[in-house]
Amino acid sequence: MxxxxxxxxxxxxxxxxxxxxxxxxxxxxxxxxxxxxxxxxxxxxxxxxxxxxxxxxxxxxxxxxxxxxxxxxxxxxxxxxxxxxxxxxxxxxxxxxxxxxxxxxxxxxxxxxxxxxxxxxxxxxxxxxxxxxxxxxxxxxxxxxxxxxxxxxxxxxxxxxxxxxxxxxxxxxxxxxxxxxxxxxxxxxxxxxxxxxxxxxxxxxxxxxxxxxxxxxxxxxLAGTLATITIEAQGDLDSILKELQQDLSLKNLQNRDGALVLQSTNAAAAVSKVVLAMSQHGLQPANINVEEPNLEAAFLHLTGRQLRDGGEGAV
Known part of the structure; x- marks a missing residue:
């Protein structure tokens, strides 16, 4: 248009x-x-x-x-x-x-x-x-x-x-x-x-x-930012963690006090993979939280500075 x-x-x-x-x-x-x-x-x-x-x-x-x-x-x-x-x-x-x-x-x-x-x-x-x-x-x-x-x-x-x-x-x-x-x-x-x-x-x-x-x-x-996913569940998370670490699309996997924490460029696909792995081990997710990357993170990645730092030389 x-x-x-x-x-x-x-x-x-x-x-x-x-x-x-x-x-x-x-x-x-x-x-x-x-x-x-x-x-x-x-x-x-x-x-x-x-x-x-x-x-x-x-x-x-x-x-x-x-x-x-x-x-x-x-x-x-x-x-x-x-x-x-x-x-x-x-x-x-x-x-x-x-x-x-x-x-x-x-x-x-x-x-x-x-x-x-x-x-x-x-x-x-x-x-x-x-x-x-x-x-x-x-x-x-x-x-x-x-x-x-x-x-x-x-x-x-x-x-x-x-x-x-x-x-x-x-x-x-x-x-x-x-x-x-x-x-x-x-x-x-x-x-x-x-x-x-x-x-x-x-x-x-x-x-x-x-x-x-x-x-x-x-x-x-483009900015290379990742969604952060936290999935809480009771049970043996360490064995699931080792299995999921074989998947290269899942980044920075951790067992953090009864919750699997990981990062991915595709949050929906990552959640599906983790929930499936849990169900195969007889575990039921108690809570799922997805923190999507925001534009602030993208701008910081692209420019090396915060958006509100301002700019010079243009109007």
Whole structure:
């Protein structure tokens, strides 16, 4: 549906984004993950046509942003990191204004405004001036403005920055619900847990470049991270341990105080093998716990540093 091909952008003699490529399929919830300064916002600005790339192209439905900017912009909604609202207007007035910018009028404008207010959970605050809104309410209205023209693709640039946990949870659930309704989402964040909650596919950026790309499982496997499995059972675990050690797909096997602890790239297959071995020895698992590798571990493996250490040299 949307293809980003070899995008690069320099400021002065320094690359902010260098040779970035990824594809977003229709109905995807796609994450663009990386520390502050990784180049995410610059990439999004090129995808939406706010910045012209020095190299590369953005294509949607076979049409390029370079040759058909109006076609793409009509189908893309942007929720910027900064609040883009008129604080002396009400929520409804903001939505009506931005709707007319897109050429929407009459009953369609009214229907779109009402839909956006409902999605943002602001139906009871439509007459209140935006400057009197809490930070979380402004963020929710910021998202609503990005949806006023019912875009095919909704691009969200760090939409939960600086808000309280309750508002953050509301926004994350709203994004998930919009995606379930068929809206394709591109979600940029430096919060691992948000991308893991929302996105099935992602690209990790660092220092202006994509360093990992694919499904969540793809990225974990690229990083070489392993799931940790703990299976508790009573009985002779040492004999089972010796048997399982012959299987090269099971790593770091231990008998730890009445529980077999091991690691594997395929947790489901590993659990099946251990449970089968236990049943063959007349043992019954009492408790099974699987700790999947997370994106934090993947990022640490790929870069040698924590995500929140930040980055330099990109925007």
């Amino acid at each position: 949307l293809e980003v091909s070899h995008l690069s952008k320099r400021f002065s003699d320094k690359y902010a984004v260098k040779n970035v490529s990824f594809q977003v399929n229709q109905g995807d919830s796609f994450g663009l993950l990386g520390p502050n300064g990784a180049g995410k916002s610059t990439t999004i600005s090129m995808v939406t046509g706010l910045l012209s790339p020095d190299e590369g192209e953005v294509t949607m439905h076979g049409k390029t942003m370079r040759k058909h900017p109006k076609f793409l912009k009509q189908r893309i909604g942007l929720v910027p990191q900064t609040i883009a609202l008129y604080d002396t207007l009400t929520a409804r007035e903001n939505l009506e204004f931005w709707g007319t910018v897109y050429g929407i009028t009459g009953s369609k404008l009214k229907d779109n405004v009402n839909w956006c207010l409902r999605v943002a959970g602001l139906e009871d605050n439509t007459k209140q001036l935006v400057k009197k809104y809490s930070g979380g309410m402004q963020r929710r209205l910021n998202i609503a403005v990005g949806m006023i023209h019912r875009p095919e693709v909704l691009i969200m640039d760090e939409p939960t920055v600086g808000i309280d946990p309750q508002s953050r949870n509301h926004i994350l659930q709203t994004v998930k619900d919009l995606n379930k309704q068929g809206i394709t989402v591109i979600y940029t964040s430096h919060y691992m847990e948000e991308v893991q909650f929302l996105c099935e596919r992602l690209a990790i950026m660092d220092h202006g470049q994509v360093i990992a790309y694919g499904s969540l499982n793809d990225v974990r496997q």
